[in-house]
Amino acid sequence: MIVKYLVLTCLLLISTAGLAQKISISVRNAPLEQVFDLIKKQSNYLFTYNSKLLLQSKRIDVHVTNETVEYTLDLCFKGQPVTYSIRGNQIIIKKRPAPENEPATSPQPRTANSAEKKNPGPQLLEEMVKTGYGKTSTRLNTGSIGKIPNSEIEKQPVNNPLAALNGIPGLSGSQNNGLPGSGYKLQIRGPSSIGTTPGIIPDSKILYIIDGVPSATNNNSQQTIGSGSALSEKGNSPLMIIYPNDIESIEVLKDADATAIYGSRGADGVVLITTKQGKAGKPYITAHVQTGVNLLATIPSMMNTRQFVDMRNEGLKNDSLTPTLDNAPDLMLFDTTRYTDLKTLLLRNSAKTMDAQVSVSGGDSNTVYLFSLSHYLENTVFTGNSGYKRTSLHLRLSNNSFKRKLSTQLSAIYSADHNESIITDLASTLPLPPNIPSLRDSINNFTWQQAGVPYQNPLALLLQPYLARTRNLITSLQLSYKLSKGLQLRSNFGYNGVSFIEESKIPVKSLNPYTNSNPTGSLFAGKNNFNSWIIEPQAEYSGDIGNSKFTTLIGSTFQGLINNRNSLNATGYTSDSLPFDINNAPVVNTTYDQNVYRYMGVFGRLNYNWRDKYIVNLTGRRDGSSRFGPKKQFGSFGAIGAAWLVSSEPLLKKLPFISFFKLRGSYGTTGNDQIGDYKYLDRWASAGRSYQGNSGTVPTQISDSSYSWEITRKLEGALELGLWEDRLFIVVNYFRNRTSNQLITYEVPYTTGFSSIAARNSQAVVQNSGFEIQLKSKNIEFKDIKWTTEMTATIPRNKLLAFPGLANSSYANFYEVGYSLTSTNGYKYMGVNPNTGVFQFEDRNKDGQLNYQNDYIRIGNLDPAFYGWFKNSVTIKNWNLSIAIEFKKQMGYSELYKVYALALPGTAMLNQPVAVLNRWRNPGDKAIFQRYTTVSNSPAAEASYRLLQSSGSYEDASFILLRNADISFNFPEKWFKGRYLKKAKVYMKAQNLFTIAGQKIFNEQQQTPYSLPPLRTFAAGFECSFSK
């Protein structure tokens, strides 16, 4: 079973903030001399030793990325009969003196297992993970950090890096709709805030950091213009601007130990995005080109004309009405035999994608560079010409100088995207009647009415373009200087500039002249600029005291952000013949606002490591933020994390199948200031319009300047277990986050003049707890065949722990202590009454009336019961196949809800999904949908209103989704020996391939029923690398 082969890849990286140059080595079962060679090649150290000394040394596995030479040497010499010392650039190898507390020689028999166990450690454990202001190895990490490396990202044909975050326990994400650039929501460890609108949980306030620079936009909406866009809620997803394949790894920091160093910004978790670095050596060129298609997935199948007309007639009959011109224009005046399939008219089945990148990297032992250029194209499934384009440039330079004391690292990403879309999601027009008259007349003009009945012409929506363009520059400079042994001074300087420009047009031609007597065109334009800078001076000192190592870090942050938002609405264009130019517009309304954010913090970390056995990590931070009113600006946060590597204890060495066993835990506080700027002020702004030439001002918010930091107390305990040389690796976490002093836009009744107070601390304490389980297994590991399996599962639980004063607050009817935030109050749904054909609900106090005071029960917990991933990767010779399956057990909005929230089946001019045919018709029928109705005052209409506030609004919305599949073939490297071409690979990958779900009518992951669901993506490509 012992794999007697040697895979050798060697990378030299000169790192960001190393004491000296840092190196990366990955070897298995290699003799020490070979490792020395590698170190020698990539540093200017020389080795001095007597070859005889090495005869007794063992072959070793070393896997380090971007580590110091000292660290690497420590690993190499662990358990060896030799040790080393450094003099200048000389590394001297000598015989290891016998340790005082251990017998000089081990009498144990040399079994395969014990031999392996003395190795420095398998690959998995030495994998580096980024932490706040540093990095650590999986082995020594005290916090909870999930990592997605580039090898996972590149398998996924996704356009947004957030969509690539597959399989991190505790993390859930969803895409708003299937248009490129639409928003992507992420949540780490459950909803922590009771939020603005009772019952509607707000987005998580995750902090996004790209190469050390906090994203100026985070994942917040950038949209400024009044017309909105088909991209829905969020508008263009801000992080989509980063090209996924420029990313080396994405780390998700979850617990207090990992996030407390971000203090006030780490409450909802931190996502660190690190871009790729260059590799020293001759110029190495890598290029890939990939093309693909996006296919339309689940979209509601709507009734045809026959079914629609029957529904309408049945509805009228149910209401004892006869069709008249008033109540049934769609039957009396439209051709009831005409049929238009709007789905095929408006949506294409597929859209193309194209992705290409070329990168060059190289350098010598002092300077390393990487430059890449990429371009991405995606069309949409809307008819018409909409599509998305993105071009990205990425540059990374690192340099060591002054005898390797000064290290400089520059990173710059510049991306520009161009998103051509339209204002309205075409899928929203699916409920138009299927017997809608011909949408174009004999001379190809739009039609708008038939026999005096006006209707929406969906084709006209294609004439209402929406264009969004983003320019994003993220750049950081990291300087570090080694002042003396162990002491390093460094500073990051970062800048993020975002310019987001939008434009949309509503031409006269796209407006119904029968419902607008004087249709005039309008133009909307918006500019949203962010300029953010950050300076973070730091000092780090590491040293040894006896058998223990410690590292201290102190630093501070100075950050500023200026956000300028301009929006413009020009109206009154009487004709489309003139260009839509502001100068031609009779009326122009503009708005402008500027938000200034200043933030500073002082932070520190003390990491103490006793013989790699006991590790304690203390972090603390004091923050000040301009988002708070006077005297409330500062807050302190801190955490303690600890790990005990039980497998390093002699006791456990007697259980040879346990290769690694670590217990870790952490507790601490983090905060949140993401509430928006100036919320403590009573603000007045221009009313935007004039009253007979007089301008006016209006109050824009009610404030309460007493609010202060939101605090999340995070507790975590975890067990990490490696069995059989870590062939099976298990991590089990328990976490418990308690968020108190919640900083929210506080909902109030409108008698206050507004629907909410701009910012206030709620008394609610919300707890998110749960288990996260991660299992990695190397099922088969031969030279030519490898099979690995990874499974993650999260079992979350959300609970409102306490809410003093809830009963008299505006949240009283929505939340209940002891229950999940996602649950609510409502009637108990009892199905369709077989006699009356109307939805029925439980009258709990049996007073013959239904009202919320007496008959509500707790309903609709939408927390997932569990969710997770099941991933498999099989490599056979040069072939690799990977499959990732996502599963989620949860309650969601029911299909009944989605149907009735939009319209009553039976009402005029509104089509319904075919599934609604399963309705009540005659006494005794058992049906899912109630009897059709066409009026607002029928019992069925009233029941449908209650349905939306009942348990009938929720049902099992679990799903199993084949989220990703990837197959690739690497051409054997021996083919390229002596050629410029060094590597070549062909691959195919697919996303959202196949779903098993209980909900059939609408896409199970979408809450908005008539919007474009996420698409099914296929792509194939070719990658090759050249070098001399």
Place this chain on the structure above:
Amino acid sequence: MHRTNRTIACLLALFCCIGCEKFIKVDPPKNELTAGAVFSTDSLAQEAVTGIYIKIMSTNQCLLNGGMSVYPALSADELIRTRFIITEDQFFTNSLLPDNYLVLFNFWRSGYATIYQTNICLENLSRSTAIRETTKQQLTGEVKFIRALCYWYLVNLFGDVPLTTTTNVDVNATLPRAPADQVYQLITTDLQSALSLLSDTGTNIKPTKFAAAALLARVYCYLSNWSQAEAFADSVINAGLYTLPADLNKVFLATSPETILQFAPVLNNNSTSEGLSFVPANNSIPPTYTLTNSLLASFEPNDHRQGYWTRSVTINRQTYHHPYKYKINASSSAATEFNVVLRLAEQYLLRAEAEAHNNKIEDAVADINTLRNRAGLASIQSNISMDSCLSVIEQEKRKEFFAEWGHRWFDLKRSTRIDTVLTINKGNAWQSTDRLYPIPLLEMQQNAYLTQNMGY
């Protein structure tokens, strides 16, 4: 090593001692003001009050901008909707549900948003020392009038309503409904105070002394305080500032001499909410709202109000009659029609009503005839009883003020005949409790102290 230590010490000092508080202090947004600054000069305070009018006129079909002319007219026996929209249909079928968003947004929220603006202006005006006394008086008068106007409509739509007179959010968020008497108390106090603060002259696009008097006349009528009602209506009619134009097509023009108070449009379509709601955008499309047969039948032959203020269109051999007081649906040139809030004709009918109750039937009939004659109808005889005089007034008011500010709905509500009239028109679905609209569900859920009206 000493040097190192010194460096560390310096760095620590750098980290800790930079003026932290100074660094994170940011100025308020450049293009905005805070409450203190808004009331620091006369012209800025003027802008804050103008902001009230702009906000009122920024949304169509709302409490003080057109909403009252549509929805209560559907609830009463004036209008029918030709196209089905469930939330509007609920008004027509008197089957409003507490979650009806029109009740919430167009009436409740729209009303309380304006009331908040008036309260914040009143608080700051009384606090400010920088504003000239005359400006302060003028603005306070205007604002008090607007607050009274809002409450008058809210109390008549909903019955008892929360009475907010401060901007304190914690007070306002937990208010129970105040008894209607108390609301009326505030309305009369505000109007009396507006009456004394405002000048008699001035543009009619803002409240004037006579606007306050005119509204007081209405309020006292509703309170059955006939002598006060008569006196105030009298004062407006005899002010000599307002006249009834003979040409009914001119009554709703911005230049109409009949108008006591009107709000100017601020939206880009340069028209009134009523024009947009009632006048079809295109003559080949049926109007959205049509007049009921009972209203059409109530007009005597040759009543100019039917001839000039209604219009019919025939589409597919079906004839639709729609309100045509305002003539313009939307326009690309400057507005010629404003939102008329108070006009002289009402004062004649209010005075007639008060006079009838004060047993001055002859005077009452004279006032009725003033409007009848203008409408091209013959005078009626004055030898009638008080009851029949009052019923004539109700009929005349119905014809004069159809589809206008909910006059008909409110007149029915305060008469004893609402159940009879609406059962005839709406059938047995009508329930006596439908006369008050429901307190919006969301509002109830957010304020534990609110109670619901009967029947919801």
